Amino acid sequence: MKRFTILFVLYLLALFAFELTPPGQALVKPWTELVAATASGFIRAFDGDAVAQGILLYSQKTGFAITIEAGCNGVEAMLVLLAGILAFPAPWKYRLAGLAIGAVAIQALNLARIVSLFYLGQWDRDWFEWAHLYIWQSLIMLDAMIVWLLWMRALPAREPRAAAA
């Protein structure tokens, strides 16, 4: 447990620091734009109102707009999951599968976050602030935790170490 904790913290710090560097931002920014475009496409499939411009998502009818910043693109939760998977001993096949499934789970919930905030912000700003700052932040990280716990349970049982001769 101590080894896992130390490795988890080290991996998380390294990944987080990398995210903030120019090469890291060169990956994160297009990803965030893709998130905005996906949310816009999803909303338009149902009521045709949202437009995405870069990381900006706005309503053509009401003029209400949100920008998808760090913390709202699901990247931090994915980094936490990645650090947790790397820090735990597991075959690489299972690590890659866990990352792929986890990324889908986190981004699906993040899409729900963005769409719900888009409508909530047009309805009531106080509830928007609440959902944005507190509820969805908690839910996304809970999602990452549950994915990691389920992934651990899907791992093959480990062989016990052979006794010294």
Place this chain on the structure above:
Amino acid sequence: MAPERRRLLGLFGRALLLLPPFLAAWWFASAPLGMVAGHVARLPIAAAAGPSKLFRDGEALHYEITIQSRRDPLREAGAVVQLDVRPGTYSFGIALFLALAFAARESRRAARIAIGVAILLVLPGWGIAFDVLRQLGATGELVPILGWSAGFRNFVALGYQAGSLLLPTLGPIAVWMASSPEAWKPGMDRPAG
């Protein structure tokens, strides 16, 4: 569905149901609770910038900081700066911790919950301190007085990002997992077969 998986998803479901009422309770107590972390944050602020006074201003914490130049060996006062921080954005994780603690039967222990809450009253001090330092570093007129190196400014940026994006939610989850391993660990040590 495997029993372990069902148990975990049940835990997640109960935590989801408990989160809104705990967030509501936290909301009413957040302003006085935020003062604890606010006072904790004064230590790193003093080390990096200068001594401060702390007041509560509605939902915000109001700092009055006497900047002491790091370039000046005597560290004489260079300026008095006033700024505000919203402690709620760093302390809401207490509600998340309580939702998890009460969602799992194994973690409903008064002592563990009390210790967890005590840790989470102090932990937001990180985010608050780095929020203050970020605001100071972003004020052009203060840069020559503060005398921070480029490395320290990067450290402040990283500390702020970690304090605002990771610690408010990862902190309570980590505290819960550390205080109640039996709530999420059972069945891990399976015999090889």
